[in-house]
Amino acid sequence: MKFYNLLRTAWYSMRAYKLRIFLTMIGIIIGIASVSAILAIGEGVKKEATSSIEKSNLNKITINYNAGFESDDVTVRPFEKSDINEIKKVPGVQKIKENDEEQIFGLNDFEEISYFNRHTSTEFKKYEKKDKDRKASLGRNINSVEGKSNKRVIFLSYRVAEELFKEPEKALGKAVKMKGELFEVIGIGQEINMGDFEISLGNMDKMQDDISIVPEKAIREKKKSEDSIQNISIFLEPGVDKDEVINEVKEKLHELHPDVKGEYEEFNLQEIIDSMQKVIGSITLFVAFAAGISLLVGGIGVMNIMYVSVTERKREIGIRRAIGAKPRSIMLQFLVEAIFITVIGGFLGIILGYLIAIVAGEFMPIKPVMTVSNFLGASSISVITGLIFGIVPASKASKLDPIKAIYK
Template sequence: MNLWQVFRIAWRAILGNPLRSVLTTLGVIIGVAAVVALTMVGQGSTANITRSLQSLGTNLITIGSNTGGRGGGFGLVRFGGPQTITLADAEAVQSAFAGRIVGIAPTLQSNQQVKVGASNLNVTVIGTWPDYASVRNAQPASGSFFNETDLQSRRRVAVIGYGIAQDLFGGQDPLGQRIRIAGISFTVVGVLPDKGDSGFASPNYQVMVPLSTYLQRLARSSSTGQPRVNAIYVQAPDKDSLSRLQQELTDFMAQRRKVTDPSEYDFSVQNQADALASVNQVTQTMTLFLGGVAGISLLVGGIGIMNIMLVSVTERTREIGIRKALGAKPRDILTQFLVESVVLSVGGGILGILLGLAMAGSVGQLLRVTPVFDPFSMVLAFLFSVAVGVFFGFYPASRAARLDPVESLRYE
């Protein structure tokens, strides 16, 4: 009996009970679909985060508050906790590292209502220095960023995000127009390009104003002393100097505070590469974990295949006896049932890949993530489904091959 004949017999046996065959492969279908969808969405999320961090500036070092000891987690600035970084720190860094850094921009931000006529939006308003445009890759698409004169004169000028311009001004040119931030009038001098919707703190819905103006007009009244800021962004000349400059800034901030024990630092100094690596590691770990959970579905599906194949062997005992009586060898019976198991798992693998692609597209739209097509994960999931069919189908097939033909013919 050649392989083609074996395949035809196996296919007829599968089509003989289509509902049972579909239910048998359901575990494999769900497992493969979950692996494919989770891998594509996970890699898409990683790519989105990478693009978002890179779009916020290159060769970036962030000095932020850290009230929980050394270690800044993901290297991201946390705006909700106590602020320990002051404007004086930014001025000191600017003076001490003049000529060794490309730019520096302290920031202080809050959520404010922006109003134009009868329209209004709740957006993020950021008070900062002119270097913010280059340090955070925030060059306006039209108009210009505010300059040092605007900062020193505490002028009420603003650079708005693309989304704000679209929502509040529609098709009109916002340059030179006035907006009201927390009831205070500002003149629009620049509009940022469309940077997409990053999910949180979207650059499209941010307003940048001079930090001096922010402190005078928009900041909440605080106790006497140096004004506190959320973060200080420093741009290094190139990526090769990031680690060295990060250490020098750490030492500088520690000397300003007269602290020698790193566990007592009330600040954190993180570079963009560290933040990117940390976030990517977390997303990859989560993707692998969820993929492992999905892999359990494949094992459950394999157990289901083995269970049904054992039932099939019992139901077809007389058929096996007749085949053996007509000259079928044990290896022919073994091959027949093994092929049936593999066909079920391969069919489940193909349907699982198609379902996984559809799921990845749907989940991507829901989460606003562009899934990344990954042939390797699909091939791996498919091969694993084939391996499941072979592994879990071998025992029922070998059991069928060992049946005694005389006893099989007597089976009722």
Template sequence: MLKLGVVKQSVKMSAKNIKSNKMRSFLTMLGVIIGVAAVIALITTVSGVSDYMLDYFADMGAGSLTVSTTGTSLKSGLTENDLAEIRALENVESISPSVAVYTNVVRNELVSSDAKVTGKNQFYFIHNDLITRGRPLLESDMSGDVQVTVIDDAAAKKFFPGEDPLGKTVKIGGILYTVVGICDKDSNIMSALLGGSGDGTFYIPYKNALAMNGKNSVGNLEVYVKDTDHTDDLIDELEHLLDNTFNNASGAYSIFNMDSLLEMMNTMSDIMTKLLAGIASIALLVGGIGIMNMMLVSVTERTKEIGLRKALGATPAVIQLQFLLESVFLSVMGGLFGILFGEAISYAATKLIEIEFRFNLSAVFLGFFFSLLVGVVFGWAPARRASKLNPIDALRSE
């Protein structure tokens, strides 16, 4: 049984030996420093980037399903009845139709012949927190004969340069609309994909938009999910309902689930992180070999010292502990520097690519744990060799 005093003494000895060989110890540590720093930097940066991407995509419609219909020759889209049925499904929080219109927008001499006008309902604005000034579209706007619009920044800039658009009017498809709100650019992936002229987007009550298109059914729909744990069940129910609606015609509709995309991205970034960390840990392995090399040299150099210690009563276990502690000391110190260094690198990297720096505690623990492991694994053989030295031969060596 090793007593605490022996351990304490060994720690002191190790520190002293490392200190008296500063340059060599530092160079040996460098391998571990680089290895740990690489692992930390990669994990922190990659997970930072993927967090950023996930956040970005989550903004684009997490917790929502997008239903797109192409319809059949008999039925071109979803009627008010269909919408009511979908809304009545148990796990549906609310829905918002999405009616895209490309039409001319005119204000005084400012004209856009192909502006993007999107019909939405009030739930769109409840689900997406977009309004920066003014008010969103409300339920009371949805009757079909209220002419109000919410415009995004780009539209405000284009049609109301240097003015406050709120309360002012603009002609959309020949009809006069009053601007009631200003919103951020819509980041919904489907809206983003639909594009536009770059002259901004005008949100109007969806029935108004349907009228502009001369239609009475909705092509695209966002379904906001109540309980995202059961999104898959809801998709089944939706499919069942839509199959009925379109008489089982194939390809009449598609359902896009943002959450499953997010999940996939999550998995991919996980794999990516592990892969990169694996590659980086090769550096750690090289660092470990460096430690082993130095410890072997150290054992050879200090053969006489080992012999003397044994003559004075050090048991093989004590000798082994002393050398093992020394290598652990080296590698853990390298690990701590590596953690600092790695965090600094990832901080700089995240600032450079302009994403949020997030301190990754598990990466720190991982770095610490691995450096400890390297110290034990690669210190074991040299320490064992030291403990096995014959004191007579060791004392005689020069």
């Protein structure tokens, strides 16, 4: 039987049992809807997370030195001050920064900070122009003159002030110790409520308030006293081929340091994004899989109704066999009917799931995204469900003895 006629035949028989088919379909609709809603939300989380990381500088790449197995040789100096000027000549490099601290995240530094016997850690950075608008909840901000100086003052994050002094207002005028130096507290930042739902992936900017600031040169002086460079950060010109520039920089470094046996490795924000996406992706998949259990229940419903259908239509099967239907045609007919149920159910489920995701998105700081691959994935899951749960009843139908089926 031609495929088109097979579809037509399945359609006619389904029309004869509309209500029953629809009730069976509900199971599939719920199953597919929950799976596709979760996939859409997961995709939205991925996108949101990526875009908040991308807000920080994607053009900044940090190059570390990995000594590898030859690490016994502690005298190796993988970076020299003189390298900086050489690397600057590599096309595509805009700016270079040397770092004396091992940097992990590439954003800001973390440092232990103490007031007598109280300790905590703070994210801190050096004063930049854009910090001049920072609002202080207590005391005052570092002004632009101080900012460029080497004055040992500090603008504390509210959280740190609270942790070191219990009552933040007591911090003003006190000296706190960081990197072995004392800094006078002149101001305290805005209080941010960590319990606030808004502070999640959706609002990483606000987290920037949980930071302490010191004048530019207050730290640099210290840096000068240590001459070993742990890594360098390269700022790329926009639009250049990242990998190419990185490779050239690496080659340059090897050229400048023929004696080092280890590898120069880049620490790339893109890699963090990729691995984060991977993590979110697998969590989403896992949850979607859990939701897929409801699909199993729906699938069993389809199997059940197909069994009923085969039993009820024994005579029809017998007649069809008598007038020339091969066992295979009968099997395909019932299989197509089962797939019909799951595909139509699946399609409605995808729409419903997306609507659920959109409604859910209203209450969350993310925007659900329906991707083509998720759409195709959900569609093929519904076809496969129909296949799996339709095949047993269908093969039962195909094996019926025509005589018994007719004269039953």
